[in-house]
Amino acid sequence: MELINNIDMFFINTALDMRNSTLSFFLSIITTAADSGIFWIILGVTLLIFRRTRKIGFFVLVSLLFTWLLNEALKNTICRPRPYDTYPWITTVIPPLSNYSFPSGHASSSFAAATAIFLFNKKAGVWTYFAAALVAISRVYFCVHYSTDVLAGAAEGILVAVIIIKLIYPVINKKYRSYLYKSDKKYTVCEGFSAFPISSDVFARINGISYRPNDKITIDMLHYLKLRYIGFDGLEHDGEMIVNRLISKKTLRIFKRLYDKGYMIEKIRLIDEYGADDEKSMTDNNSSAFCFRTIANSKTLSNHALGLAIDINPLYNPYIQNGRVLPFAAEKYADRSADFPHKITKNDYAVKLFKSYGFTWGGDWQNGSKDYQHFDIKV
Numbered sequence: 001m002e003l004i005n006n007i008d009m010f011f012i013n014t015a016l017d018m019r020n021s022t023l024s025f026f027l028s029i030i031t032t033a034a035d036s037g038i039f040w041i042i043l044g045v046t047l048l049i050f051r052r053t054r055k056i057g058f059f060v061l062v063s064l065l066f067t068w069l070l071n072e073a074l075k076n077t078i079c080r081p082r083p084y085d086t087y088p089w090i091t092t093v094i095p096p097l098s099n100y101s102f103p104s105g106h107a108s109s110s111f112a113a114a115t116a117i118f119l120f121n122k123k124a125g126v127w128t129y130f131a132a133a134l135v136a137i138s139r140v141y142f143c144v145h146y147s148t149d150v151l152a153g154a155a156e157g158i159l160v161a162v163i164i165i166k167l168i169y170p171v172i173n174k175k176y177r178s179y180l181y182k183s184d185k186k187y188t189v190c191e192g193f194s195a196f197p198i199s200s201d202v203f204a205r206i207n208g209i210s211y212r213p214n215d216k217i218t219i220d221m222l223h224y225l226k227l228r229y230i231g232f233d234g235l236e237h238d239g240e241m242i243v244n245r246l247i248s249k250k251t252l253r254i255f256k257r258l259y260d261k262g263y264m265i266e267k268i269r270l271i272d273e274y275g276a277d278d279e280k281s282m283t284d285n286n287s288s289a290f291c292f293r294t295i296a297n298s299k300t301l302s303n304h305a306l307g308l309a310i311d312i313n314p315l316y317n318p319y320i321q322n323g324r325v326l327p328f329a330a331e332k333y334a335d336r337s338a339d340f341p342h343k344i345t346k347n348d349y350a351v352k353l354f355k356s357y358g359f360t361w362g363g364d365w366q367n368g369s370k371d372y373q374h375f376d377i378k379v
Contacts, residue, residue, distance in 0.1 A: 008146040012083055012090060015141045023141070024093050031094065031138035037064050037109035044113065052356050059169065060116045063161040067112040068105070070156060075100040083143045092143045104145045107153030108160075110135040115161035132157075187249060192228030192238060193256045195248040199224065206242070210276040210291045222290060222307050223248035227255045229265045232342075239268025242290035244307030246379045250357045251289075251310070261349055264342065265313060282327035282373070285315035309376035310359075312350055316342040317372035319362070336372070344372050 033039040041064060047057025080102035084090045110132035118125020136154055139145040145153075188194040196202075202224050203211075211219065225241045225248060243251050258265070267286045274280040276291055290307040294300055303309035318330035325334045333340065344350060344363065351361050354375040362371025 004148055008083075008148055011140050011147040012143055015143060016090075018141070019093070027134075027138040027141050028094060030134050031106065031142060034106045034110055034135045034138075037068065037105070037113075040064055040109055040113035050356075052358055056117055056120045059120070059161075059165055060113045063112040063116045063157070063164055064109055066164065067108045067157050067160045070160060071103060071105045071108050071153070074103055074156070075105075078102050080146075080149070083146055090143050094142050094144065097144060101145055102149045102152060103156050104136065104139050104149045104153035106139050107132070107136040107145075107150045108157040111154040111157030112161045113157075115158045116165060119161065119165045187223075187252070189249075189252045189256050192226065192259075193252045194226045195223045195245075195252055196226075197224070198222050198242070202242075206270065206272050209272040210242070210270065212292050214292060216301065217244070217292070217306050221245055225251060225255075227252070227268055228259050229255065229268055230259060230262050232264050232266045234264075237268075239265075239287075240270055241268055241288060241310075242270060242307060243310070244290075244379070247308060247377055254353055254357055257353055258350065263349055266315075266342075279327050282311070282314035282318075283329045285313055287312045287314070303376040308379060309374060310354075311373040312344065312375065313342050314373040316340065317344045317363075319369070319371040319373065321369035336370075350375075 040060065044057045044060035044064065047053040047060060049057070079100050082097060082101040084092055084096060111129075114125060114128035114132040117128045132154070136150045139150050140147050186194060186196050198206075198219050203219060211222075221244060222242050223245045225243060227239045227241055229237055229239055231237045241251070265287050267284065269281075269286050269288065271278070271281045271286070271288045271291045274284065274286065276293070278291065278293065281288055287310070289310045290304060291302075292305045293302055294305070295302045304311075315327060315330050316333050318333055319326040320334055325331045333343070336343070336345070344361075346361075346363060351363070354361065357377075359375040359377045362374030362376075365371065
């Protein structure tokens, strides 16, 4: 206990020695923004608004709620006085608080939110951890908490977020998936855009071709989609696609918005019409999704095999790896600096649209290959 007290007093004395008007002004903004977790609540609500970050926003808010409940319980159980209540000679620049000191609510809420973001997006999470650290430092700097209050609060926030996301979320997600996979209902966005369980007729068309019995995905985990689209001739066409049930609704919504935008797609057919031959399908510029196959030139199962990947206008937007172009007929479209119709770039409407629904684009890959036709998603 004496060691803890010595550590706490060391940081308090250091904070008092460091005080100056510039640093106090900067850290007062930081600490005020985090009062009652308001900054993190606003951030969570903002993330909740946008489809692409909705899951992150939800878990930020849930982590904040449970952290606050635990924090209040600990404060009122341990009842540790604040530094300036125990040592009258300690002054604080910001208004003193009347509640207890251990653990720091600012630190716990900040690190809970940062951890929730980090577990879903490591790059963004690093920056939020930096912001959380500034909040924690500000609490010691203004002597409203001991250093151990802040460390305990940070540990509390991290622990709560990890438990919720790593232990509770998978259970909820598993039950939700089970519900979706068991549902046998047709789903329709509007005329021309519907999802169906795989019928016996459709199964007869794909069995032994794009679909083979396996231990990764069963037929009841897939949905058959009817999609309307604008062809290269400028006319309306009706296409068909098979995707994982977990993404069937958002796939319908994506293609409805592509249709409304007048985005041109030459063909949308089941890859079974090409004998599940990816080269033939791509050469015919067919946009497709499900096919139980491996990634080109590898033994790794493709996301197409799980119904979680979609290729758009593949002839004009080939897969390129170490100078090799697939389909072979697309070599003239491998130069992405050239200008030609139906080229998918980072500013393309389809790229922005798919990303807004949580998909990633193969044109962003940094692994030595690019797949400009390819959109996939983790579920």
